[in-house]
Amino acid sequence: MNNKSYPWHLLLVTSLGVLLVTLNLSTLNVALPELSAYFNAGPIASNWILLSYMLFNSILILVFGKWADIYGRRRLYLIGLAGFTAVSFLCGFAPNVWVLIVLRILQAAGGAIIITNTTPMITDAFPERSLGTALGINVLVSSAAQLLGPVIGGYFVYILDWRWVFWFNVPIGIIGLVWASIVLRPVPGKARGEKMDMYGNLFIFLSVGGLIFSFSQGSIIGWGSLPVVAGLVMFVVFLVCFIWWERRVSYPTVDFGMFRDRAYAMANLATFLNALARSSVVLLVALYFQVVHKENTFVAGLHVLPVTAGMILASPIVGALSSRYSTLALSTSGLLMASIGMLLLSVHTGVEASYWWIAAGQFLVGFGSGMFMTPNTKSIMLTVPPEKRGVANGLRSMLQNIGVVISTAMSLMLVTSVLPADLKDSIYAGANAEVSGDDIQLISGGFRLAFLTLMVLTFISIAVSYMRNNKSTGKEKNVTASTTV
Template identity: 65%
Template structure:
């Protein structure tokens, strides 16, 4: 009995290592991107795809692996994913050119997707309903700590030891995580055996999303009338329509549309996507801004984006306790309101004479709001589906969150660069080596301000989705 009481917390320790590794991998590169780009003399397009290649493949594979986990069991897929992620992280440091690095980033995304897909279901299966909110808040707290350490770690490693260590630091963490998970996690057979994978649906959604990301990444650099951009947009429309058509006749569809009959589940997922779309690129944009405009090195820029994750760390343990007393609708909507206020401060203060205090306060509010939003929103999603569908439900939630991240990154960088003259487009990724004058700083600042305005509007849409997530008892609780 005592072992049974300990087991959920041991599982949480395993998944925490996986979350820590995955989130560090994302947040370190947000700040260290100029170091990598400068080493390979990469232009704007290639620099974009250092980030986007991982995000795109991670996004689509998350949903595939969610179904595989339901069929074959979470333990073996989690351990395989963490092992593969660790090995590829080592290989990336030996990349001879930018295109090999991008290819290895795609392979790294395979392992990352396997890890992220299985963390929340492993936690949900291990904990009872009474303690699940606390466990999920710890999960968010670990992710927040990784995001806190990531920018400083990535900036410091890139500045002091070179770009390779931005990837090599993953290796010891990955080895520890694999060994610990092997001894802790119990083999549990899959609960959806007999079901298949909707490969055609996955291929069409990948091609559709890939077309959109390609068009966004190219549009701000080569112009929206470019044939390559038009091809990307046409591919997006065609393959998304094909995806809808395929799903209607699929025996085992990649998205279980029957789950969307529950309004709370539907609106929680909509809020997940829009919130991710609105806030995911904030740290990247601010880190690039300080490196280009203020000529800060990567380490100092990493310090200046800490308020976002400090806010998440403050909020995560508090909201874990609040989930017992207050409805997901109240907590999630309140968190998004805080994020919106933070966005307003960024819009107001970004510019050549940007106030570090107000920009830091804006980031802090975004972090607080995100920390308050995520735990109750995730709990609402996971508890509204049957046990045997949790892998699929979490896969969809993770996919929507990752889809928001990749589109947010492509969209925000496109907005910043689209209004710049050709000579300035590559400077966004040049870091301290950028050669710009006062007039250039004004142009660049205007691009950042426009990006933050778009993110603020998206946050307002997320507030509406969260508020209208449910009726009946939860509505009364909010009122």
């Protein structure tokens, strides 16, 4: 293939990898009650079926981003895709819930390698005039896959069984591996000679792991319990250690010097806050329809499609507009639209609520997030030099995924925090939960509290996005002009 068509072939190949990985962030959102029942898993184990993948995927993205800058992207991408496919096959044979959780961690490692190489390869390959469109397509595939996950997961569980939530990855992975081997060109690492920051990686893993553990267990075993307090102490102590170490090591995992650029710093913080605010909407709506309205997994998955519709409609439109309007205008407007959607969800979550209001709220959340993500990602990738794009994308993806993890744990905590001990398990039982009319009112109140909290977080992300400036435009162009495409 010639140099003119290569970027688009690369985009198609990497989009298939993104599709595979991001589907697995949400296929279990609807299937979770079925897995919990099959393995007879309690609330703690049920939480970690979801959180194990999200946590390790988030941390390892940052690690493998540095590896990609040092060793090259093609080789790591192929290794990650092969590993992800193989582990997905093994997940269907898990004999108990804890083996499944371990396999989910290995699956997350393969997914992290894929994701951390995708955006830098696209940024390196495309000229600036078409980069916005390419990143818009990439964001569209990623977002649509993550939001379609509940529909696909619900379908396989309803028609077949839970194993096919993992096994459907295998044929897609094999096709993607063969295709990538043919299309992708070997590109040497642009940061050769640098070393891995092992202590920094360890510190950030222990810090985030402690936070996620505390959020996931606080409403189950009590916020004053020793394990929960210990997790919060771990978060603070190792976060301080991480910041202290990164300012002294020669080749840090996170170059804090890049955060002197206000636009870069605010774009990354807005990435985290947007993920924290929007990521658990699909999970909450799917569980709401299963627990409150007794819908099966497939129908509950269909009920979250408005989020997908909004994202699909917004991403390509905003990708085309990103060359004409500022990142500040597009990103902040998108977050404002998402906040209106959150307001509708918080007001219209109840036993007698009309589905059309819930659908409208979901659509606005999806469309607003689509408006935000493409220009925000472009801004981050073009404000750093090519040799730092792996680390920059790793940090962006890690912040986004940590937002997803915390959002999931926090939302489940908020829903169950208003429930008595004997009702907490009903959230994970889905349509199989045996609850009375009064219990349903309590459960609806828990969902309403979660949506209100997400709305407040969206308002905060609007303020952060607005705080960026537009001085990075010239810098973005200079960085792009120095890149050989």
